[in-house]
Amino acid sequence: MLNRKVERELEAWHAAPQRTALLVTGVRQIGKTYIIRHFAASHYDHVAELNFIENPRLVSLFSTPRDAKNLLMRLELAVNTPLVPGKTLIFFDEVQECKELVTAIKFLVDDGRFDYALSGSLLGVELEDVRSVPVGYVTEVDMYPLDFEEFCWSRGVGADVFAMLHDHFVRREPVDSFIHDRLMDLYANYLVIGGMPAAVASFAANGSVSDVRTIQENIKREYRRDISKYARKEDRLHIRSIYDLVPSELNNANKRFTFSKIDKGLRFKAVAADFDWLVAAGVTIAAYNVNEPCVPLEMSKERNLFKLFYNDVGLLTSSFLKKTSLDVLDGNPDVNYGAIYENAMAQELSAHGFGLYYFNSKKWGELDFLVQDRNDVVVPIEVKSGKSYKRHRAMDNVLAQVDYHLDGGYVFGPCNVSVEDKVTYLPIYMAGLLSNE
Structure with missing residues (x-):
């Protein structure tokens, strides 16, 4: 296990009184997925992980605008992990493959039953044309190589x-x-x-x-x-x-x-x-x-x-x-x-x-x-x-x-x-x- 300074930022996000979705950005092989999994293991009873590269069919979940109730119903059917309110982190990986998720996350955060983490590569390029980045709903954390x-x-x-x-x-x-x-x-x-x-x-x-x-x-x-x-x-x-x-x-x-x-x-x-x-x-x-x-x-x-x-x-x-x-x-x-x-x-x-x-x-x-x-x-x-x-x-x-x-x-x-x-x-x-x- 490599100790990373970014863990302090994850702790600050988790402790914040007003919860937002966590977006961890950085290039490939920087340790984004690992650090989120490691953090989630010690802070949540349940973690539901969805990877848009390993399972490209998941992109269709967010292909058209939906309300939180509809999205969560679809998510329950897409994962094999119990979604327990207040005790579950839903982790979306490789979000550059599903740009609409960043727009849809607003509805999920407003729902308030679960916590959300997102990670992806090349987001400085791939998120430029997202319709509406939800200001105030996403806390962005940048990851770099080890200093x-x-x-x-x-x-x-x-x-x-x-x-x-x-x-x-x-x-x-x-x-x-x-x-x-x-x-x-x-x-x-x-x-x-x-x-x-x-x-x-x-x-x-x-x-x-x-x-x-x-x-x-x-x-x-x-x-x-x-x-x-x-x-x-x-x-x-x-x-x-x-x-x-x-x-x-x-x-x-x-x-x-x-x-x-x-x-x-x-x-x-x-x-x-x-x-x-x-x-x-x-x-x-x-x-x-x-x-x-x-x-x-x-x-x-x-x-x-x-x-x-x-x-x-x-x-x-x-x-x-x-x-x-x-x-x-x-x-x-x-x-x-x-x-x-x-x-x-x-x-x-x-x-x-x-x-x-x-x-x-x-x-x-x-x-x-x-x-x-x-x-x-x-x-x-x-x-x-x-x-x-x-x-x-x-x-x-x-x-x-x-x-x-x-x-x-x-x-x-x-x-x-x-x-x-x-x-x-x-x-x-x-x-x-x-x-x-």
Whole structure:
């Protein structure tokens, strides 16, 4: 059993005085079905599960508008579980195959006799054209790959260690060298294994990187099959090409996505919707360039200039040669980990509530990331993978511009905690301590 932070959100939903339907979203193989089943087993006497892929005939239950009485009568006939008021969770899985359910759930919630949970993949794409999403009737919970802290839990590291790290982060004090070295070793593991539950569970069980790579390749094949199934026919080839190009594009010097790699002479306008599809589906993460590092970042973003990352760093690392994985695990200093480190940072920041941006100026240089926190403060972030982590021309230049009103910035790398002027240096494993939730 992998411990997941999302369980806290499920507990909050269950304890809320005004009950809504629970909608758990996320990409395939993220653990949505497992976490709902596990939660239901400890909170309900009865669980009725309906899967719209395994049993496509169930879609007809919601094909036309019906009232709650009619729907529940049909549900009773469709399941083999007693529907006991107040003690039953009805769980609809793979709801992307039955979009009308999201509309119909309003009537079931209003009826009030049972609790409802829904889960599905690609909902950012597939629910765009739903007739009427019932505002106030659905509590949506997003699931992501395991972050580094959750990965450490799977390796036997207790929550007290991260409480200690948070204390050091707040006080800007170095971490004990033994603990620091151990966490850097674990982080190297994380860069290879990533946060997909099946990969993490497999590694915890037998320690085989080869088995993990097989799992990761299978997950990417599933993503490609989803593109073929759910994307518009005329867009599928470009979307698959974009997804497959992410590793090589991140290995470029500026990491910015080049449209001509998809098709020679291609303009962004022709493929803008294809990039949007991958981001909305949750299989990639986008960081957009901004004209200046000032609030609000969204207002100055350049739609056609962006970096694209995989949703899981392990899926990225598995795209490279096996030797790369071994070099990462061994900490080979001759390997350029820049793309891998940046993907891991994008993954952590996105999972912790931040929209991602970056700043690239011929005059000042390039900042790897910019985020805007809940207090509308812009925070510049650099990610360094080598010993020269204190060389950051762009950070120095931007922080020196009084018109940008930046209080300071973070540099994450293979270092311990320290502060010099307006720059705070943090070990890369502390990335998850930045949160905008």
